[in-house]
Amino acid sequence: MFNEVIGKRSDKVKNIVERGMVKKFAESIGDSHPIFIDEVFGKESRYGQNIAPPTFPRVFEYGTIDELYLPNKGLIHGEQTYHYERPLLVGEEIYCYMEVADYYEKNGGNGLMGFIILKRYGEDSEENTIFTEKQVVIITETVRKELVR
Template sequence: MYKHLIGKQSEKVENQVERGAVAAFARSIGDPHPLYVDKEYGKYSKYQNNIAPPTFPRTFSYGTIPGLHLPVAGLIHGEQTFEYKRPLLIGEEIYCHSKVENYREKRAASGHLGFLTLINIGEDMRENNIFTSKVVLVLTEQAREGEDYYDSNHRA
């Protein structure tokens, strides 16, 4: 279903690590650690700034992968991992893009399942990698038969 997209990637999209968005995200996940929200605490930390929680990149835009259209129904967020070179600092600009790493299918009791693996990448303005996120989306039988699709400007 998606094998022909393996290796395709989106354009880079600029994202801002904005203080208010980080504070709101930290509250929403129930982790108001002072390193995320307290300006004075951040100023005296080893980063000399506040940082974003590790899963904050889920809020970023990663661009559109040409030809990738994700189904509206029957799509399951199966797994996500993050690997960081350094924390995201409040106020910095991050350039993000996605690429299709793999697609495979498996027969299950509920029918055929598809497993789409996407890699999300965040870089600084000098194109140094800050983080990489690997996302596995599961496409159920319903997703494989559906007609309604999202475009690939996903937040997975």
């Protein structure tokens, strides 16, 4: 049922690694290390700037894929992968988009489960990839039936 959206992409969205958001995010995961939040510490670090924690891209906007409808309830987040070329620097602009990389179904204990593979990308202003993200979202049979109805 999601086969027709495989390969679809969103348009790029400009995001900024905002200092305040990095601080709030670091606090929310109990990781208020000065490398993330102390300006002087950041300047004196090898990065010359504060950086963001590796799961920070959760806060970015990636645009929407019109053809992709996912309910906001009943989805299971199965797996998550990040790949970085370097850490994200506070203050920089990151251009983000997402694509539906794959969809397949498997029979499990709770009936036929759907697996959607979403890929997300973050690039600098020169289109160099800074990070990629792969997310496996599991759609249970109950939710799939709701969607078909």
